[in-house]
Amino acid sequence: MTDISFLFDFTRVDTFIEQLNLTYKLSEMDGDENNPQFQLVFCSDSPNNISDCLTSGGALNSDVTIAPTSTPNVDASIDCSLKWENNTISLGNEVIWSIGNNAVPLKAVFIRHKTSGYVMAYCIHITEFTVTNQIVFDEGTVFWRFVDE
Numbered sequence: 001m002t003d004i005s006f007l008f009d010f011t012r013v014d015t016f017i018e019q020l021n022l023t024y025k026l027s028e029m030d031g032d033e034n035n036p037q038f039q040l041v042f043c044s045d046s047p048n049n050i051s052d053c054l055t056s057g058g059a060l061n062s063d064v065t066i067a068p069t070s071t072p073n074v075d076a077s078i079d080c081s082l083k084w085e086n087n088t089i090s091l092g093n094e095v096i097w098s099i100g101n102n103a104v105p106l107k108a109v110f111i112r113h114k115t116s117g118y119v120m121a122y123c124i125h126i127t128e129f130t131v132t133n134q135i136v137f138d139e140g141t142v143f144w145r146f147v148d149e
Contacts, residue, residue: 010121024113031083031092039114042067042076046108059117091141103130
């Protein structure tokens with residue numbers, strides 16, 4: 001089997017800063033993989049515009065289809081921890097989405113707060129592509145770096 005890399009370029013939602021410490025807390029970004037407060041949500045279909053994907057409260061709406069898997073009882077919403085350190089938000093643990101042997105379409109990946117469902121960031125591809133076996137996001141993957149200009 002050959003490993004293939006895919007580019008996932010995440011964008012923060014417009015209300016990311018306004019919802020900080022309201023809908024999700026910076027203190028929850030402690031990198032504790034034993035108490036994950038966030039999720040990566042893999043979706044097989046979604047509108048191309050983020051505003052068409054979210055409810056008025058910032059959660060995923062019914063226009064977004066969470067990806068199916070061929071493995072029974074395996075969800076495409078994978079718990080993860082985020083880590084805030086040196087003005088950077090990164091992944092606090094390795095995330096593996098085990099898909100199974102069947103090919104699954106993938107269109108978008110969302111980062112959301114596990115309790116509130118608030119979507120913090122997204123990566124929506126213009127067209128879906130097919131994935132098999134598993135997708136791995138390595139621990140320490142940097143999502144954003146904040147720079148004071």
